[in-house]
Amino acid sequence: MNKKRMLRAFAAGLIIFAAYLAYLHGSNMSYYASFIVYICLFLIAGQGWNLLGGYIGEISFGHAVFFGIGAYTLALPSGYGIDIPIPVTLVLSMLISGLFALAISYPLLRIRGLNFLVGTFGLGVVFLNVFKSSKQLFANKGVFVPFVSPQVLYPLIVGVTIITVIFVTYLVNSNLGLSFRAVRDVPEAAEMIGINLYKTKTQALVIGAMITSLAGFLYALYSMHVSPNATFDPAISNDILLGSYIGGCGTVLGPVIGGAVIIIIQETARSAITITGGHNLVLGIMLVVVMMTMKEGIWVTIQKLVDKLGKKKGSSSGKKLPKEKTEVIR
Amino acid sequence: MKDTILQLDNLEMGFGGLKLFSDINISVEKGEILGIIGTNGSGKTTLFNIICGIYTPLSGKVVYKGEDITGIAPHQIARKGIGRCFQMVVPFESMTPLENIKVARANAGKSCKGPEFSIEEILELTNLTDKKDITTNNLSLPDKKNVEIARALACNPEIILFDEVSCGLAGEEIRERMALMKKLAEKGITIIVIEHIMVFIKEICDRVVVLHAGSLIAEGTPDEIIHNEKVIDAYLGGREL
Numbered sequence: 001m002n003k004k005r006m007l008r009a010f011a012a013g014l015i016i017f018a019a020y021l022a023y024l025h026g027s028n029m030s031y032y033a034s035f036i037v038y039i040c041l042f043l044i045a046g047q048g049w050n051l052l053g054g055y056i057g058e059i060s061f062g063h064a065v066f067f068g069i070g071a072y073t074l075a076l077p078s079g080y081g082i083d084i085p086i087p088v089t090l091v092l093s094m095l096i097s098g099l100f101a102l103a104i105s106y107p108l109l110r111i112r113g114l115n116f117l118v119g120t121f122g123l124g125v126v127f128l129n130v131f132k133s134s135k136q137l138f139a140n141k142g143v144f145v146p147f148v149s150p151q152v153l154y155p156l157i158v159g160v161t162i163i164t165v166i167f168v169t170y171l172v173n174s175n176l177g178l179s180f181r182a183v184r185d186v187p188e189a190a191e192m193i194g195i196n197l198y199k200t201k202t203q204a205l206v207i208g209a210m211i212t213s214l215a216g217f218l219y220a221l222y223s224m225h226v227s228p229n230a231t232f233d234p235a236i237s238n239d240i241l242l243g244s245y246i247g248g249c250g251t252v253l254g255p256v257i258g259g260a261v262i263i264i265i266q267e268t269a270r271s272a273i274t275i276t277g278g279h280n281l282v283l284g285i286m287l288v289v290v291m292m293t294m295k296e297g298i299w300v301t302i303q304k305l306v307d308k309l310g311k312k313k314g315s316s317s318g319k320k321l322p323k324e325k326t327e328v329i330r
Numbered sequence: 331m332k333d334t335i336l337q338l339d340n341l342e343m344g345f346g347g348l349k350l351f352s353d354i355n356i357s358v359e360k361g362e363i364l365g366i367i368g369t370n371g372s373g374k375t376t377l378f379n380i381i382c383g384i385y386t387p388l389s390g391k392v393v394y395k396g397e398d399i400t401g402i403a404p405h406q407i408a409r410k411g412i413g414r415c416f417q418m419v420v421p422f423e424s425m426t427p428l429e430n431i432k433v434a435r436a437n438a439g440k441s442c443k444g445p446e447f448s449i450e451e452i453l454e455l456t457n458l459t460d461k462k463d464i465t466t467n468n469l470s471l472p473d474k475k476n477v478e479i480a481r482a483l484a485c486n487p488e489i490i491l492f493d494e495v496s497c498g499l500a501g502e503e504i505r506e507r508m509a510l511m512k513k514l515a516e517k518g519i520t521i522i523v524i525e526h527i528m529v530f531i532k533e534i535c536d537r538v539v540v541l542h543a544g545s546l547i548a549e550g551t552p553d554e555i556i557h558n559e560k561v562i563d564a565y566l567g568g569r570e571l
């Protein structure tokens with residue numbers, strides 16, 4: 001009964017929000033609509049990155065690859081004049097991305113830490129260059145993607161974003177999500193309770209790659225044009241990673257907050273600073289500030305502050321240990 | 331009648347050309363509590379690491395329930411029913427005790443065939459019922475050790491390896507753990523303990539082996555070991571136990 005009501009409220013909220021976006025789009029404030037869309041896209045991509053990067057602690061610098069695979073799975077058929085229904089390409093992009101992640105997991109997940117980071121970075125560079133130079137893949141000029149009406153597009157983007165967050169929340173609290181965290185906390189002890197480290201990391205990579213490809217897919221639909229520089233660029237990998245870092249790795253709300261902060265800062269700085277690339281400078285400073293003042297990101301810091309306040313209250317009432325869960329969302 | 335559950339056969343181990351021990355033969359009976367004592371650095375923890383598959387011995391083999399498990403991946407060994415508590419206390423700190431138990435249950439707990447305790451029983455046995463929802467990194471050291479024991483129990487193991495669980499604990503806490511281990515043994519779980527505290531060994535162990543200077547120098551009941559000339563000489567440098 002309660003669940004049903006919540007679902008209905010949720011659907012209603014979704015429709016209202018999407019309608020609002022469409023309104024912004026239709027009025028002369030489409031700037032704000034695109035603003036929110038980009039936040040949604042980075043938020044989705046960040047959730048995908050966070051499964052392996054935040055929950056298992058294996059930092060990938062190449063998630064643009066999955067973003068790009070998502071975008072190009074939609075764009076390439078249309079570039080060749082093949083008409084595939086959008087729901088089909090959506091499923092296809094997730095499948096291809098997941099399968100590709102599975103294939104690269106074999107060499108990549110057998111190395112760890114810095115080597116893994118460098119390996120994924122290299123992978124991203126390879127993809128960028130292949131797509132830039134290959135005529136069959138439309139090289140630098142990229143591909144146009146068929147128009148989708150805003151009445152469909154906005155609800156789709158908002159809906160996928162919300163479903164992603166709900167799915168990830170569910171996943172990280174499931175037994176599989178607990179296994180991810182076990183591997184991050186103490187790999188040796190995780191093995192001692194029967195966890196296969198390699199397989200568990202592969203699961204995180206594959207599921208994360210599928211989620212990240214969704215962001216690429218939606219990006220292609222939204223921008224109506226796909227090019228290597230807009231999808232496979234390491235700068236995209238960088239932004240995906242930064243979102244989680246600034247917001248808080250290994251938390252569901254981290255990439256949500258981080259994605260929003262990054263896009264907002266980037267866009268306001270872009271219009272405020274006229275020097276080329278000036279907005280990147282602001283982002284860099286932002287990262288340094290976050291890393292220096294709150295190493296674990298904005299969300300985790302907020303959680304800790306709330307915890308502290310809660311504890312103070314608790315002790316004044318004579319309680320020794322906080323009985324309630326100390327983590328809000330993990 | 332003897333019912334051997336775990337057998338270490340002629341184990342030899344070393345690191346980087348330096349030999350640590352050789353000729354290690356130990357057979358562990360089902361349901362017993364076996365103590366391993368030895369000086370610092372004699373290789374007790376290394377022995378556990380070999381049993382768990384973290385290290386492969388230079389030669390010799392580990393036989394568990396009749397099966398040679400030498401060189402098998404650690405997670406597979408865990409799934410066969412060998413549980414462990416580490417010397418360095420390493421619970422999953424970002425999780426609550428309950429989650430520590432759940433994740434163990436969902437993994438090795440599914441395939442191991444040892445005596446099964448319900449989650450409530452495990453929390454009760456390890457005194458964690460009141461603290462089950464507090465993130466482990468906020469708990470005290472004794473509680474963290476309890477979380478590790480709970481996690482090992484949640485795997486439904488047939489053997490548990492305890493590496494100095496009483497280290498850093500006070501009298502009452504040590505008593506609690508001795509009682510717990512006896513309880514587990516009564517339930518049919520085979521226990522191997524590495525301990526420095528002699529009272530502990532004397533109270534709970536059925537049998538003790540002594541590792542010293544690269545080999546096993548004695549084996550017997552706690553009483554026999556305490557009065558063994560070799561052990562007094564080598565292990566304690568002549569001091570009375």
Ligand SMILES: Nc1ncnc2c1ncn2[C@@H]1O[C@H](COP(=O)(O)OP(=O)(O)OP(=O)(O)O)[C@@H](O)[C@H]1O
Nearest residue numbers: 345346350368369370371372373374375376377417
């Ligand atoms: N991975 C390794 N590489 C090199 N040397 C190692 C390794 N693991 C253990 N050793 C060495 O093997 C020796 C035995 O270590 P081990 O931890 O097994 O001793 P221990 O009997 O458990 O000692 P303690 O009572 O201090 O716990 C030590 O000298 C240690 O430095």
Ligand SMILES: [Mg+2]
Nearest residue numbers: 374375376417
């Ligand atoms: Mg040791």
